[in-house]
Amino acid sequence: EIVLTQSPATLSLSPGERATLSCRASQSVSSYLAWYQQKPGQAPRLLIYDASNRATGIPARFSGSGSGTDFTLTISSLEPEDFAVYYCQQRSSWPPGYTFGQGTKLQIK
């Protein structure tokens, strides 16, 4: 089973700053990795799929990169609405299923 490890667990930044979130897989997942944003009391929202493709309606300040085992979500200039919890996710071929990282909480400094 592939394990996804996100770091840091908590990231404290100010609006306007650049945020860099990391997701490391215990074995290669090629480039099939997704990122989600979740705000309190809301369902997750897909931000990035296939490691670097922005989902529909996602602002250009969100970007994803990486392949194999190391992936990064970058928010170029933080807006007040970006403070939330972020999860990475991948699909396993066997056993068939999906795994999420434990999340990174992005909070206002």
Add this chain to the structure above:
Amino acid sequence: EVQLVDSGGGLIQPGGSLRLSCAASGLTVSGNYMSWVRQAPGKGLEWVSIIYSGGSTYYADSVKGRFTISRDNSKNTLYLQMNSLRAEDTAVYYCARAYYSHRSGYPEAFDIWGQGTMVSVSS
């Protein structure tokens, strides 16, 4: 507008059963890869189950043999039948559409989500 509406949650005793529903509009449940994802209070996301457009079903080990995913094409609704419920099944349950990647040939990520329904298992 594409929308998924989750319902059916509630308070249930350990060992009991519950059926969750996810009513879809703007997309056909039978023509998509549909999944359930749950989130225990204050915890992260955990994938539960998926049903492929062709009908194949898969489950997380934690629910295998206890939960059953299904769909009613005439009602355009996804279901999760949950039996032998345990305290550790307490969570918000979300239905989600898994988008199909033509590049990989598999449903890779979840692009449309319901609002979630809370299931509490307690005596």
